[in-house]
Amino acid sequence: MTLCPSPQFAIPDTPCLVLDDGAPSLGESLHCARDWAAQLPRAKYLVLLCERRSHFILGFLAAQMNGMTVLLPPSRAPGAIREILDAYPDSACLVDDGPPPAAAVVRNCRDFHPIRSARQPASxxxxxxxxxxxxxxxxxxxxxxxxxxxxxxxxxxHGARLAIRRFGFDSRHCIIATVPPQHMYGLETSVMLPLHSGARVHGGLPFYPEDIRLALERCPGRRVLVTTPIHLRACVSANLDWPAVERIISATAPLDKTLAAHAEDHFKAPVMEIYGCTEAGSLASRHTTQEDDWLLYDDFQMTVHGEHCRVTAAHLAEEVELADVIQLKTARRFELLGRHADHINLAGKRASLADLTARLTAIPGVVDGAFLEPASVNGATTRMAALVVAPGISEARILERLREQIDPVFLPRPLVKVASLPRNATGKLPRTELLELYERQVMRR
Structure with a gap:
């Protein structure tokens, strides 16, 4: 197996990264990765904490050259890193700069050679x-x-090839990603996909709308913005003058059709959505404003028995049971009905956390919010609660609007206003951190 199995996937002379000071080719990037590989500590695992995508890609390739396994933590929180280092003691860390977030054998990218501007042998x-x-x-x-x-x-x-086939990526494209490469979605779309399609990828990690706009501006060719609903909402709200974009791809959380329509209007480009999970990777897509159903990637098969859904594919070691409730429409198309963990039974009535949260965040004046189940008796939900970021609207007004849309039994008791929610870099809300925030706020009331 080679990094570039054939010229149609990636050509050594083709620019691979877009950096502030140039656009090194794949061959130059691989030459630099070999230098990095020689400087990495001897270990079985490499905890790759680099936030700059260029550093991550070089570290990832260097680890493969050394036969190491890269560990991709769910967050950069010191506790999360410490748990991984305890579970995988023969590990080293690679960070952009500064000290690591937990004790470990560490190397800083600042100590490594940058990608050389001098032309290197194209391999x-x-x-x-x-x-x-x-x-x-x-x-x-x-x-x-x-x-x-x-x-x-x-x-x-194989997963990268399926995405290339679905979206038609080639050397004319340039990917600008707001999702961290440590996330499965980011690893597939901003690391593996450009390495095997010949597409360029922006070497940074733009976060704020103006950073994203500048990154798009710097990138030549057919721009593709790979992002999340939380970043897309911020970009739409910023009302900036956006450079031309061929396509937007969103994942990590359900994308509201209204937001997708606003994004298409702002960017003058179609918004596509990817469905997947860490266990199986990306497995389906849809044009959010044009269709409700999802189309499976080639090679994936799906079976549904009751509320249990499983997928298989040639590149998966075993079948994967999905955490969502799915209705098959045809052998290739399906409707996503929600997550098993989202379904709530309360006083004989049913609802989903995702739907309740969507109704909450759709209220004018609400910036962010989430419903949660704070208490249960013998595993049964006894009441709902909600955290909301809404600086310009009162709790009473929010509850008034919710009463118009949801059954009274699901009204949050209490509804707690907060300054922000503990979203991670992909916009997700880790359940433990969400509950901890709720408990702290309730104790202050």
Whole structure:
């Protein structure tokens, strides 16, 4: 198995990264990665904490060259890193700069050679055994404790090829991603996909709307913005003058059709949505404003038995049971009905956390919010609560608007206003942190 199995996927002379001071080719990037590989500590695992995408890609390639497995934590919180280091003691850390967030053998990217401007021999091949566990990706923790998911090199390459086939990526495209490469969605779309399609990728991690606009402006060719609903909402609200974009791709959380329509109006480009999970990777897509159903990627098969749905594919080691309730429409198309963990039974009535939250955040004046289940008796929900970011509207007014839309039994008791929600870098809300915030706020009331 090679990094670039054939010229149609990635050409060594083709620019690979877009940096502030140039656009190195894939061959130059691989030459630099070889230098980095020689300087990495001897260890079985590499905890890759680099936030700059260029550093992450070089560190990821260097680890593969050394036969290391990259560990991708669900967050940069010191406690999360410490848990991973305890579970994988033969580990080293690679960070952009400064001290690591937890004790470990560490190397800083500042100590490594930058990508050299001098032309290097163009070599697009790096031998990686197909069965090598290239990465262990941890789930986000939005529904419980983060879980490890090993990914072989072959499975990552195959997943990238499926996305290339679905979206038609090639050397004319430039990817600007707001999602961290440590997330499965970010790893697939902003690391593996450009390495195997010949597309460029912006080397930073733009976060705020103006940063995203500047990153788009710097990138040549057919721009593709890879982002999340939380970033997309911020971009739409910013009312900036956006550079031309060929397509927007969103994932990590359900994308509201109204937001998708506003984004298409602002960017003058179609908004596509990816459905997937850490265990299986990306597996389906849809044009959010044009269709409700999802279309499976090639090679994926889906079976549904009652409320249980499983997917299989040639590159997956085993079938994966999805955490969502799904209705098959045809062999290739399905409707997403919500997550198992979202479904609530209260006083004989049913609702979903996702739907309740969507109604809350759709209220004018609400910036962000989330419903949650703060208490249960013998596993049964006894009442609902909600946290809301809404500086310009009162709690009473929010409850008044909710009464117009939801059954009274699901009204939040209490509704708590907060300055912000503990979203991670992909916009998800880790359940433990959400409950901790709620408990702190309730104790102050």
């Amino acid at each position: 697009g091949e790096v031998s990686v055994p197909p069965e090598h566990v290239a990465a262990i990706v941890f789930t986000s923790g939005s529904t419980g404790r983060p879980r490890p998911n090993p990914k072989t090199w072959a499975s990552l390459v």
